[in-house]
Amino acid sequence: MSEPTIKATLSDAVDQVLSLVKQQGAQADVIANASESLSLKADQGDLSEHKVTAGQVIGVRVIKGDQVATSYSESLDSDSLASMVNAALTNASFTKADPDQQIRAEGQHIDQQDPSLLQADNTPIEDKIALALALEQDVISQPRATGAPYNGYSEQTQFQLLANTLGTRCYHSERRFSCYTAALLNHDGKQAMHLGASVSRRFADLDLAHATQLAYQTADALLEGGPVKTGSYSVIFEHDCLSELLGAFGSCFSGDAAKRGTNPWREKVGKPVADTALTITDVARLDGGMRIKAFDSEGFATADTPLIEDGVLVGFLHNSATAQHFGVPHTANAGRSPKGGLDVTSRHDVIAAGQHSDADVHAGEYLELVSLQGVHSGANAISGDFSFGASGFVCREGKRVRPVRGITVAGNFYTMLNEIDAIGNTVLPNYDGAFFAPRIRFARLSIAGE
Known part of the structure; x- marks a missing residue:
């Protein structure tokens, strides 16, 4: 389907859900995703996988009083949407009150029409298959390579519509391409393997040579x-x-972890936590960034969030609920998928020069x-x-x-x-x-x- 058709389909489903929620005297936000993907894998000179998938999922977070629940559906027909809303409302009646969670993104309208994120792709499928096969061939052609056990190419196009009962409506679309390979060396009882990969916004920008050389040369050196x-x-x-x-210690920047009491830096805002030369920022948009999105999962416009400046902890990543809990401004770092509850997430972790x-x-x-x-x-x-x-x-x-x-x-x-x-x-x-x-x-x- 074309993007306008997908957008209209998601919009119709979201409108139905919001109408049903309002009829029940509740508030809600809705996230609807549609995606198309291609996955190719090569093994011993042939394709071992050629998978084309497309689908959609819609999820609702309902709030009635101080009670919150989520539900989702992979079908957009009217009966499924009604069942999803009823399930969320029923579940909410059994949940513990959480007054921090409210629908707060009022009247936000963000339609991200960014051609750099969704670039046209007219590459013939034959070229994509050839790339997947070449990943393996380029590795095993190296003098000491004994195999290339993992080789793949993938692409994904995603469309997302977020809306809520306070009039917020946000739209995002993007396309990305990736390829990877693993070089295996096995000589004199010693074995080494290393992975190389490339990710880009255009098929033509995938760097096959970098991926294969990184994989082989590192495995060979090790x-x-x-x-x-x-x-x-x-x-x-x-x-x-x-x-x-x-990433393993990312909870130290999480307002949600601080709220749950599992953030070890919970009491350290405004205090030194690192070397004075260290500055870390969560950046919403930068050249080469692959997590660019104009709004967070509540519908607020994203912006840069300082985390550590000159060794001092400036603050945490917050959604509106964690910000409400601590009495601080939110940072537009809400994270939620159609199938999940409200959390926080980063965009691009940037350590300053x-x-x-x-x-x-x-x-x-x-x-x-x-x-x-x-x-x-x-x-x-x-x-x-x-x-x-x-x-x-x-x-x-x-x-x-x-x-x-x-x-x-x-x-x-x-x-x-x-x-x-x-x-x-x-x-x-x-x-x-x-x-x-x-x-x-x-x-x-x-x-x-x-």
């Missing part, structure tokens, strides 16, 4: 790796690893970690303690000296933020355009090796 001596080391995390680590040159960051000897294993299972977001497997390289003056595998890196995340040796002066994105940061050298982490 193959002969072994543990280092147990001790304390200066560490630089590769961007995707640093993003993964930050520091004052150190590349030579300063990479001076002397340090460990560069390029792969982490079991991050979330090995992290305690409340205490800050973490311990997980890692692979990387011993580096000296910016040069990789030898590969390192079979080690465990351990420390405390909140302590680590206060023990920074250097922050580089160039900000770069991670692979999926959600995390932007300079190179950061942490002074000391415990490494368990040999």
